[in-house]
Amino acid sequence: xxxxxxxxxxxxxxxxxxxxxxxxxxxxxxxxxxxxxxxxxxxxxxxxxxxxxxxxxxxxxxxxxxxxxxxxxxxxxxxxxxxxxxxxxxxxxxxxxxxxxxxxxxxxxxxxxxxxxxxxxxxxxxxxxxxxxxxxxxxxxxxxxxxxxxxxxxxxxxxxxxxxxxxxxxxxxxxxxxxxxxxxxxxxxxxxxxxx
Amino acid sequence: xxxxxxxxxxxxxxxxxxxxxxxxxxxxxxxxxxxxxxxxxxxxxxxxxxxxxxxxxxxxxxxxxxxxxxxxxxxxxxxxxxxxxxxxxxxxxxxxxxxxxxxxxxxxxxxxxxxxxxxxxxxxxxxxxxxxxxxxxxxxxxxxxxxxxxxxxxxxxxxxxxxxxxxxxxxxxxxxxxxxxxxxxxxxxxxxxxxx
Numbered sequence: 001x002x003x004x005x006x007x008x009x010x011x012x013x014x015x016x017x018x019x020x021x022x023x024x025x026x027x028x029x030x031x032x033x034x035x036x037x038x039x040x041x042x043x044x045x046x047x048x049x050x051x052x053x054x055x056x057x058x059x060x061x062x063x064x065x066x067x068x069x070x071x072x073x074x075x076x077x078x079x080x081x082x083x084x085x086x087x088x089x090x091x092x093x094x095x096x097x098x099x100x101x102x103x104x105x106x107x108x109x110x111x112x113x114x115x116x117x118x119x120x121x122x123x124x125x126x127x128x129x130x131x132x133x134x135x136x137x138x139x140x141x142x143x144x145x146x147x148x149x150x151x152x153x154x155x156x157x158x159x160x161x162x163x164x165x166x167x168x169x170x171x172x173x174x175x176x177x178x179x180x181x182x183x184x185x186x187x188x189x190x191x192x193x194x195x196x
Numbered sequence: 197x198x199x200x201x202x203x204x205x206x207x208x209x210x211x212x213x214x215x216x217x218x219x220x221x222x223x224x225x226x227x228x229x230x231x232x233x234x235x236x237x238x239x240x241x242x243x244x245x246x247x248x249x250x251x252x253x254x255x256x257x258x259x260x261x262x263x264x265x266x267x268x269x270x271x272x273x274x275x276x277x278x279x280x281x282x283x284x285x286x287x288x289x290x291x292x293x294x295x296x297x298x299x300x301x302x303x304x305x306x307x308x309x310x311x312x313x314x315x316x317x318x319x320x321x322x323x324x325x326x327x328x329x330x331x332x333x334x335x336x337x338x339x340x341x342x343x344x345x346x347x348x349x350x351x352x353x354x355x356x357x358x359x360x361x362x363x364x365x366x367x368x369x370x371x372x373x374x375x376x377x378x379x380x381x382x383x384x385x386x387x388x389x390x391x392x
Contacts, residue, residue, distance in 0.1 A: 021298055021343075036355075042391070071239065086207075094287060101264040105338075107315075107338040107339075108339070108344065109339045109344075110343040111339065111342060111350060111351050112348075112350070114311065114340075116338040118301075120310070120353055121312075142301075142304040142305065143303075143304070143305045144307045144310075146307060147367070147369065148301070149304070151375065152307035152357075153357050153369065153370040154308070154350065154351075154354025154357045155307050155350075157357065158348065158350025158351070159350070159351050159375060160355065161348075161350045162350065173342070173343065173349065173377070173380060175376070175377055176375065176376050176377070177349065177353060177373070177374070177377070178374040178375075179372065179373045179374075180371070181370055181371055181373070184369060
C-alpha cells in the first residue's frame with residue numbers, strides 16, 4: 001500500500017495504489033547471470049543520477065545511498081534491455097512462440113527507459129527488505145505530458161506500477177491497479193513515493 | 197465502462213476500466229483555434245496509419261473510417277503538441293506559474309506521441325457521440341516492453357486512460373483509474389478497446 005507521497009519535496013501529487021495477485025514467478029531481474037559474446041545487452045544502469053536530475057532529486061538520492069551503506073537499504077539497478085537468457089526464460093514460461101518475432105524481440109526496451117536523459121522517466125527505486133518497503137524517487141520529463149504543463153496520468157500510473165512491483169522479490173505482472181489521483185503535478189517536478 | 201476487448205483480433209488482453217470525477221473543464225483539444233506565426237506547433241495528425249501498422253490494424257481503421265462517412269462516428273485527431281494558445285489557457289486555469297518554466301513548456305510532447313513510428317503507441321480513437329461510445333484501436337511497439345515480450349501494464353493503463361478520457365467532450369483529468377488486467381499481451385499485437 002502506498003503510505004505517503006511528496007515528503008519534503010515540491011511535488012504535490014498524492015496517490016494511493018493497490019496491487020493484487022502477484023503471479024507465480026520467481027525469476028530475478030537483476031543483472032544477467034549468464035552472458036554470451038553474441039548477446040546484445042545494454043548493461044548501463046539507468047537508475048543513477050544524470051545531468052538532468054534536479055538538485056532535490058540528487059539530494060534525496062544521496063540520502064538514500066547513505067542508508068544503503070549499512071545494508072539495510074539497497075538501490076535497485078535498472079536496464080533498458082534484458083539479457084537474451086532472461087528473454088529465453090520468459091518465452092519458455094509465458095509467451096506463445098507464434099506471437100514473438102525474434103527480430104522484433106531484439107529491438108525491445110523497457111518502457112520507462114526508452115527516452116533520452118531528462119525527457120521522460122528519471123527515477124530510482126530503493127528497497128528495504130527487512131521492513132518490506134520501497135521508495136521511488138521520480139522526476140518526470142517534458143515528454144510525459146498530458147494536459148499542457150502536467151504529467152500524464154498514465155505516466156504516473158506506470159511509475160506506481162513499477163514501484164509497487166519492486167516490493168516483491170522478483171519480476172511480477174500486475175493483476176489490479178487502482179489509483180486515486182489526488183492532485184495534478186507538473187512534469188518539471190519531483191515525486192517521492194513510498195510503498196510497503 | 198469498458199464493454200469488451202479484442203473483438204476479431206489476435207489480441208488477448210481483457211481489461212475493465214472505471215473513470216470517476218471528470219473535472220470542470222470545457223476546453224476542447226481539437227486542432228488549435230487561434231494560430232500565430234510565432235507558434236511552434238506541430239500540426240501533424242498522428243492518428244493516421246503509417247507503414248508500421250499491421251494489416252489487422254489498417255483493416256479495422258478502414259472499417260471505422262467507413263462508419264465515419266455518414267457522420268455517426270468521427271475519428272479523433274491526435275497531435276504531439278498543443279498550441280501556445282491552449283497552453284496559455286491551461287496555465288491560466290490550472291498551473292502555478294512558479295512551477296512552469298516557459299522554455300521547458302515548449303519542449304513538451306504528449307506522452308503517447310513521443311516515440312518514432314512503430315516503436316511506441318500506435319493508436320487511433322473513434323467516437324460515436326449519439327451512442328456515447330469510443331473505440332480505441334491500438335498497436336503497441338517494442339519500446340513499451342514490461343517483462344520480455346509483453347506490453348508494460350503502465351503502457352496499457354495509459355491507453356485505457358486516454359481512450360476513456362475521449363468519452364468526454366473535452367480535456368479531462370482522471371480522478372480514479374481502476375484496471376483489472378485479465379491476461380498479458382505481447383507488444384507486437386493489436387488491441388481493440390471499446391468504451392462507453
